[in-house]
Amino acid sequence: VCEALFRCGIHPARQACTLTGEEAAALAEAIPQILEQAIASGGSSLRDYVQADGTKGGFQDLHLVYGREGAPCPNCGAEHPVQRITQSGRSTFFCPTCQK
Ligand SMILES: [Zn+2]
Structure with a gap:
């Protein structure tokens, strides 16, 4: 979520109903791209997550x-x-300069 919002320049406290059509379209494009990258790189090992074979x-x-x-x-x-x-x-991370 944080990565998709950052890539699209959208502040995490924005309400969904305030998004412009352009912003919503950008998010719809970014989310599957980020998910594909995450899956391709084996997911995110933040605490205890490992892949089925035990690798991070x-x-x-x-x-x-x-x-x-x-x-x-x-x-x-x-x-x-x-x-x-x-x-x-849940923790959310963002850049207040880039995300409005
Ligand atoms: Zn920034």
Whole structure:
């Protein structure tokens, strides 16, 4: 979710009904691409997830914002913009400069 919203420049606190048609279309395109990349790289080993053969996934290494609080933004180049907020008990990471 974080990766799709970041790629589309959409703030995670936006309500779905406020998305423009263009933003919704961009998300609809980004989500399956990100899922395909995640599956192709073996999933995300964040805590205890491993693949069926016991090896770790590699998608966590490709995350642009997820789990990267305080990291540089690969889009705007700011040094420590990535923030973490909690939504319904789950952590969400985003760049407040790039995601409106
Ligand atoms: Zn940014």
